[in-house]
Amino acid sequence: MTELTQLTPLRQIPQENLFRKGDVFVLFGELFGRGYANGLIDEARAAGMTIVGITVGRRDENLKLRALDAEELAEAEAKLGGRIINVPLMAGFDLDAPEGEPNPTEMLSGLTLKGWQEDKLDWAQIERCRAAGTKRFAESTALAMAEIDKLVPDGANVFFAHTMAGGIPKVKVFLAIANRIYKGRGERFMSSRALLDSDLGKLILMNFDEVTANTLQHLIDGSAAIRERVARTGGQVRYSAYGYHGTEILIGGEYLWQSYTNYTQGYAKMRLENVAQKAWAQGIKATVFNCPEIRTNSSDIFVGVELSLFPLLQALKQEGGGAWAQQQWDICQSLLAEGVELQSILDMIESYNANPTSATFRNFEAWPMDNSPELADIMIGTSEEITKLHPDRKALITDHLSSLVLESTGPLMFRGVSDAAGPVLWLNHDIIARQLNKNHP
Secondary structure: OOOOOOOOEOOOOOOOOOOOOOOEEEEEOOOOOOOHHHHHHHHHHHOOOEEEEEEOOEEOOOOOEEOOOHHHHHHHHHHHOOEEEEEEOOOOOOOOOOOOOOOHHHHHOOOOOOOOOOOOOOHHHHHHHHHHHHHHHHHHHHHHHHHHHHHOOOOOOEEEEEOOOOOOOOOHHHHHHHHHHHHOOHHHOOOHHHHHHOHHHHHHHHHHHHHHHHHHHHHHHHOHHHHHHHHHOOOOEEEEEEEOOOEEEEEOOEEEEEOOOOOOOHHHHHHHHHHHHHHHHOOOOEEEEEOOOOOOOOHHHOOOHHHHHOOHHHHHHHOOOOHHHHHHHHHHHHOOOOOOOHHHHHHHHHHHHHOHHHHHOOOHHHOOOOOOHHHHHHHHHHHHHHHHOOOOOOOOHHHHHHHHHHHHHHHHHHHHHHHOOOOEEEOOHHHHHHHHHHHOO
8 A cells, every 4th residue: 555645735935946048848748738737848948948748659550559750749849849759658558468468458348337346357467468568668768768868968957747647448338437436426326436446446546556656656767867967967857746635725714635536546646656755765856746626628527626626716815815816706707607696606615615524525544535425416516506607618717717726836846846845745725826926916
């Protein structure tokens, strides 16, 4: 089992900036849409750093992994605004297998909604697939690092930003299961424990570990030669990674830790923290930043994950926000249907958080907890009720608040890595609000 990290919030806005023109920023994870990584890239660009990225590669018609073609490479480099190392670094082992043997996705293809909880997997075969995937990823990392090494001048500082996460195998039945676990209530409710106790769930957790956590270890190991050369010639190397382990938000006027339940990737995120702690103990400056809940394309399956965004509005005022903070309230008010007061939504969130059922899930030591029918009922119910109060489902208050969170995490992480304050840091609503207020004096 992974060890539980102590809650270590970042309480002061970091002032340090280690990076300058001629230093190198490496994005270890491909940039697809707008997300957390963009904030770091913006900061790196403002500092004048050389920007380098990688690709996860693409699959051909036989699902074999390949490098990007010329057109794909040009598009990826334009999106990044930097050079892409064209070595396929697809994490996870769901499509890996020794030659001529079935891969995990093929092994899962026969699962049905009726029998998936009882179906058993051949774990010896799964382990062979995992070993094949791990070997492939480690070898590709070595190739990519040899290329990156050529782009790093002696004495330069290097910032490696790890952004890999996920790892759900593409099997039809999983979508139906996920819809019940993360969106179902009443008769459509399904226990997240049912998934975790099944062979399918155990395989998914293994793949999450490979993608979300073990890739950070591969990055740290694979860049050892760069780290040693840079240190020898007067530079420094830093690593960052994106974690999630709940967030302190304003509940009843004070900052209290809460989390979205059930966050299945939580086990892998804790393993990610452990990787950073182990590196830190060896003198390697790697920091996992546990960021707040936001709405993204990938988080949309988790109905209710967005509820904790609303109290950010109160935090903006509590942390000394002036006219700009009021402007954010006005923007959010304008997104609601006529006659609906923003305050009434904040009152709904307050009563949701004050509900005894919600309160029992604010148990840091027990994280990540399994879901329950009672929690699904109030969480999904509150989420759906609030969404209905917006005239345009494509313009939600939580979209606006998510963009504010993204805006603040970039500078906090960029300077937090320079400061090297510790291996695991929480970015809670207090520091997010203070950074935003600082950005908009």
